[in-house]
Amino acid sequence: MTYLDSDRRIQKLSTGSVAIPITNDAAKTLSDNNFSLRADIGEISYISLPKSKKVTRITPCVKLLSSLKKLLECKQITWTVEIEKDVAKTWERRGDLVLLPQNSFQLPLWNGIGEEVWQAVAKTLSVTKVGRQAAVCDNNFRSAQVCLLLGTDGWVRHVDNGIVYCYDVTTCMCSSGNITEKLRIASFNCRNEVVVDMYAGIGYFTLPYLVHAGARLVHACEWNSAALEALHRNLAINGVTQRCIVHHGDNRQVCPKGVADRVNLGLIPSSEEGWLTACAALKPHTGGILHIHANVASYHGNTTPCDDNSRIVKDKYTVIPMPSSGQIMNYTMRNKGSRRRESSESCKTWINMKSDVSKRTTAKLEWVAWAEQTAKKIKSILETQRGSDWTATILHVERVKSYAPHIDHLVLDLECHPTNISG
Ligand SMILES: C[S@@+](CC[C@H](N)C(=O)[O-])C[C@H]1O[C@@H](n2cnc3c(N)ncnc32)[C@H](O)[C@@H]1O
Known part of the structure; x- marks a missing residue:
């Protein structure tokens, strides 16, 4: 009781x-x-x-409903269940702009009332601009699809992990779901490194490489003029313009060759079209690390035996589940026999997490299969390009986010170097 x-x-x-x-x-x-x-x-x-x-706390959602009810009352429009359902219950804040979900405010009555509705939304949620989301345009530029409902332009400014990002929500795509990958990049030590960001966009990954990871130089490739305008602004605002060379155009044509210690391939659903370019960008004598993004499906994966700590033992790798913040799962793959080991504590924590272990076990195998296939293809590209033996070692697979049911956005960290320097 x-x-x-x-x-x-x-x-x-x-x-x-x-x-x-x-x-x-x-x-x-x-x-x-x-x-x-x-x-x-x-x-x-x-x-x-x-x-x-x-x-007694009145949630923003309740406040929004009540201010819209008042507005409709003034217009002598009866509030109905259908209207209540149509009002957004969640939204994203992008600086001074609130981004309403695509399926909200669809009833014709809102357009009938006009700007007063969006002014009420802005006042209640303490912003000056209002937009409504639409699907990201399926063109090569991954242009944003946002309809501006209130405000003179779609430029917003927000700060993430000490980095200022400005961009126009009506022309640039900015995925808030990639935050874990931005934080991971920020934790890298890239002092003295030259990094190539093949899909720079507004600088979502370029900036953490420069501001937090301390990269000596970043080559940022981008072909969308709207994204480039934002990228230039962001480099200037964050004071890192001097350490970034922006290459405007198709990275397959403009990306520099033989310069990189690290190449970021942040394109989903697949960055495979850029693999030849990424391999050519690596330094010829020392190689470097490729960070390869992809959406990986895990519908029918086979299960696999686990050891006592729920570790999947495959032929070449031990896949060690590690807990990370929130519900996000992190998988570190190391060559068997590697001296670095995870504490059994971290594995226990993982086992105890509220998750369907059997489903995750199934998914993990497909991630391993994808990582291994990718490593094989990259090794073959490098050997063809360079005419010598290369090694491609899987360092880590990061799960960035769930993209859709049974589809995860993953990043493979692949270390590549000529075999004669592997020791
Ligand atoms: C998915 S967005 C990713 C941007 C950023 N990495 C992020 O996560 O927000 C991909 C970006 O790559 C650019 N892009 C795609 N293919 C390209 C190519 N072949 N050459 C240069 N830029 C390209 C698009 O214009 C877009 O800005």
């Missing part, structure tokens, strides 16, 4: 006593001539206590 009523607040009284909010069940137990309990507590008097902040 619950005794404490968490919907009301504890209160210190002027008499020096404390009033504790109790549930009806607790009050009934006390009044049921429970003499021993009453003797322990002493004299009891009942007063009314104020509601807790949790109960």
